[in-house]
Amino acid sequence: MDKPLETIIVDSILDAIADQRLRAGTKLGEQALSDLFACNRAQVRRALATLTAYQVVDHLPNRGAYVATPTPQDARNIFQARRAIETVTCRNAVREATDDDITALRAHLAEEDAAKGRDNRPAAVRLSRGFHVLLGRIGRNPVLARYLEELTMRSSLIIGLYASGQATLCAEDEHAQIVEAIERRDEAEAQRLLDQHLRHIESGIAFDDNPPATGALSAVLGDWRG
Incomplete structure (x- = not known):
């Protein structure tokens, strides 16, 4: 079954934010999006309402919708929240992970290595x-997993706004070490590695950097028809 067009719009914008192609402060004009996705403005408004609920889009009265611009304090708060939540989700993953889950994690690590090997930063x-x-999903707590999805998306915005170059890409072995600790059922070590990993990411953010400009929405979002 085909996705509803509103979902396609939401997914396209979320992917562009996660890939750091769509920068904080970018205006998401209703007409521009309507033209790009060949839909009516009511559909665009519903999609933007969903994105606002994710807290990655701000809707400003009489000005329209913009990709949210987190402040340095917002960034610190978000990473603090991530450390709190991911400490628990990591513990849960150690306790709940099945053999199939470990296989899924290792397959994901292989995808990450392939993307880095191609020097494909967005991927x-x-x-x-x-x-x-x-x-978060392996931890089997859907409430925490949902919060984590939002926080990681907001983190992508922060990285796109304040980081440069390879500063906040994960060190090659950090994820692999976490997976190995989970596979050994070493709860304390998995949590320690995850906390260290998140602090490494945050330490690569320079709050005095100026964010680069975003191009036209049509160029950023590409051909949504796939």
Whole structure:
């Protein structure tokens, strides 16, 4: 069954944010999106309402919708929240992971390695976020997993706004070490490695950097028809 067009719009914008192609502060004009996705503005408004609920889009009265611009304090708060939530989801993953889950994690690591080998930063960023989301799902707490999905998406915005170059891409072996600790059922070590990993990501963010400009929405979002 084909996805509803509103879902396609939401997914396209979320993917562009996760890939750091769509930068904070970018205006998401209703008419521009309507033209790009060949739909009416009511459908665009519903999609933007969904994105606002994710807290990655701000709707400003009489000005329209913009990709949210987190402040440095927002960034610190988000990473603090991630450390709190992911400590629990990692513990749960150690306790709940099945053999199939470990296989899924190792397959994900292989995808990450392939993206890095191709020097494909957008894919590497998306897959890095996906690793944390996958851990949340393996932890078998859907409430925490949902919060984590939102926080990792907001983290992608922060990285896109404040980071440069390879500063916040994961070190090659950090995810692999976490998976090995989970496979050994070493709860304390898995949690220690995850906390260290998140602090490494945060330490690569420079809050005095100026975000690069985003191009036209049509160029950023590409051909949504696939």
